[in-house]
Amino acid sequence: MGRGWFEPLNTPITDWQGRRVWIVGASSGIGAALAAELDARGARLALSARSAERLREVAGGLRDALVLPFDVTDAHAFTPAMTQLLEAWGGVDLVILNAGTYLPLRAWELTPDNARHTVATNLLGVMNGVAAALPQLLLQGQGALAIVGSVAGYRGLPKALAYGPSKAALINFAETLYLDLAPKGVSVFLINPGFVATPLTAGNDFKMPALISAPDAAARIVRGFARGVFEIHFPRRFTGFLKLLSMLPDRLYFSLIARSTGL
DSSP: OOOOOSSSSSOOOOOOOEEEEEEEOOHHHHHHHHHHHHHHHHOOOEEEOOOOHHHHHHHHTTTSEOOOOTTTSTTTHHHHHHHHHHHHHHHHEEOOOOOOOOOOBGGGGGOHHHHHHHHHHIHHHHHHHHHHHHHHHHHTTTTTTEEEEEESSSSTTTTTTHHHHHHHHHHHHHHHHHHGGGGGTTTTEEEOOOOOOSTTTGGSSSSOOOEHHHHHHHHHHHHHHHHSSHHHHHOOOHHHHHHHHHHOOHHHHHHHHHHHHOO
């Protein structure tokens, strides 16, 4: 791929002035915080999510942002939004695919409906977005995709029965995308947060280790873009520990997780 061992895997993003950024999943949490962070740095923003009202609230606090509401689970909804964006901007520099859902599930709570909803939003929604945005990025021969996964995708965790597999699939998807797109000049960033205080995590009934705020998460993501790394994971005191756990033999891993969670 033409990069040395110590060179960034992606083209670093350091200057945000005038950069055209589409955030999908921007109505709350990390997406809304990223919108505020990038707006303050001079980026031009397009914001998407299901709720037009909540998107307008987020956009109301920004300098100027396109509001393009739609449901990511509708495979055909991305295309008209992309068309509007290109009519306004003529191109796009970064697409951040952040839309997701989380329903805590134990094995006996799994149903076809809650499994389908989770996978349709977290995995297929991202694939829909990549399919819509990629032709333009390839035409430009530059730009970037950023996919928001989760450390829950590293290995199996309690209460992540549908969520964890959907995020594990995203990790694999992003890695495969990188192999295809890096030679073509398109960067792929994989964002794996730990626990972030958002509406999705607010319903958790357990202590969340190393919990950080959404603005803190947004700042860490922007620093990751500037380094040009493939995987942006944080907070490292937590994600590093999980990476270590993921390499343990199965018997030891299962025993430690069971004892530490009490589940």
